[in-house]
Amino acid sequence: MLKLHYNLEKISMGLVAAIILAASVGGIVEIAPLFTIDETVELPDDLRPHTPLELAGREIYIREGCYACHSQMVRSLADELDRYGPYSLASESAYDHPMLWGSKRTGPDLARLGEKYSDAWHVAHLINPRDVVPASIMPSYPWLTRSLDTELLSPSLATLARLGVPYDEAMIAAADADAAAQSRPDSDAMDGFIERYGERPAARDFDGDPSRLTEMDAVVAYLQSLGTLTDAPYQILTEGGQ
């Protein structure tokens, strides 16, 4: 063995090949099966992708680095179930490019946040967290009241569709209009929105200012959608409880 190594040390390409070989095994064994086994690729029937407005909110969540302080992954531990709700399933984030499971909880987990608070609470909290939670150390985000830039919305949906997220041609074409419609449910565009996304996504004036479509609309729509894209985790919990 030592002798073999003694010789290997003299051949640089030999070392290179050996390193690549040794460093490949683990990754292949752990990653490749995830693309085939049922546990990770079977999706619940009712799973829906994010609406354009929610997607825009998600991009802002990423831009601001909210994921640095918030996880979106409830672990299967008793206290987490009691604190946050049913544990997270792999299928819930199947359309998430990238996933936002997070790695640090400076603030609480957000996987089950949807409809926990009112829109107004979120708006006030994001503008200045300490107005609603005095001991909070979360940053203020007063600039979220600016207008939402929808320029990349339609190409974003198209890109995700190419990666396998179920957005169809009509959804891609109407992305801008649907984003606006979701925050102004009394407008004419609402019919088209419902036709494409159904009645399930919450549609309302999220930021309390009907005159403009803002980044706040998008972020709050996204936060209110967390944990509501499928019922599967809740069903498992009730089945388990029986």
Added chain:
Amino acid sequence: MTASLTVAERRIGLLISILLALMGLVMAAAAGHGVMSLHGFMALALGLGLAFILGGSLYEAEAPADRLSRYYDAPTRFGISMTLIWAMIGMAVGVWVAALLYWPEGTPAWPATSFGRLRPVHTTGIIFGFGGNALIATSFHVLQRTSRARLADSVSPWAVLIGYNLFCVWAVTGYMLGSTQSKEYAEAEWYADIWLVVIWVTYFVLYLRTLARRNEPHIYVANWYYLAFILVVAMLHIVNNLALPVQWTSAESFPIWAGVQDAMVQWWYGHNAVAFFLTSGFLGMLYYFLPVRSGRPIWSYRLSIVSFWGIVFFYIWVGSHHLHYTALPFWAQTLGMTFSIMLLVPSWASAGNAIATLNGAWHKVRDDATLRFMFVAAVFYGLSTFEGSFLAIRPVNSLSHYTDWTVGHVHSGTLGWVAMIVFGAIYTIVPQLSGKTDMASATAVEWHFWLAVSGTLIYVISMWNAGITQGLMWRAYEENGALSYSFVESVEAMAPYYLLRTIGGGLFLAGAVICAWNCRVTMRRAVGHATDRPLVAQPAE
């Protein structure tokens, strides 16, 4: 830079600079507005600046004729300067974000400097800026000395260093402007990622070409580690960053991976960034500078072989320990945990080998602060790898994960191990490259040492307390079955630890500033080149 290049090399450099400027121009024009266009202008400015310097030097004196009989150290000197600049930037931003957690309204609520955007500036500034420059700079030094040959050419080392720093600047300015992939330690957007691949290939080719010219039959251990660093980081970087840009003319992109597969790929990358960026290359540093500085050969050759292959093979498996109790399949979590525990063997073999090497030189460790830096690095390497294996055990992880314990663990590795070994290497190299025997101020090195050690200890101990407190508060129940604490109560309990951590980080930063000053003075008073030489004068190619 230019004085060490021949006129022909300056011409090649000029050509590359013009190409860089053109690339920048195309990027800026195609994107039109936004981050990508700004980054295009940065490349344009850098290319033009370099073209001016190189163009202006075309008619200056030729490089000295005897240069091929010397090692090529100018790039190393530049790399060390960049290391120190990034150390100060990265650590200062670290102290800043630490302070924001204690004092959230300490700095105005501006988008560019809000916590979530500064945090990747800190991590990228430290890992890639500080760590990466240190690795590249020292690898050039070690590669030449252990091969007893000069670098294979004089242009590509500059291309690697300057191109690499352009990547770092693109990355951190991008985050501040809101451009990020959100993948931890791989936040830079797609074009920056492609750029890094180009740089990395240049680096690898330079490494192999220089190895091919070696005058020693064997490739020394340190080079195995540097090679593993270069190769595996390339593999991780490419796979984890595969993404589809929304348009070729904007920075936004979507990773091709989603959900649980993305999580696995991300932490396969994330933990092996620790392994192959923050461990392997720095072990290369340790295996060279520790014997050199202590004047003693590596204790066991056999142990170094075992630990090298153990690290290369085992590490790749452990990433899934970041995903215990999550939606990742159970078997994958178990594999991650098992290999994490086994990893302790090669890790401690390396740490033990380093410490045993010092046996017989303890009086030097006592008297020489530089060697003490390396000794402390080896000790912290041993401690944090033990802690790492421990935290990977599923029930332990249920308490520690998502808490500040992880942050403490990472910093015992980065401050205690990575930064300490870098400082040890810098204090060895800088005088040598300046033609001197010692740093300008020995007292300053002593001060730096004690600031660094106390800063690390304060940081790590406060984060242990913070993390364990958090973990216990989150899972505490009343007798009636209700949770004892609201989340915000656990946030409030963190305040004293967050303050202490900021102070610890501040001490460490102060040490780094002293180091930068000391190196600057030493380099300014340089009296010549390094005195050691390649084995035989290389014939001009």
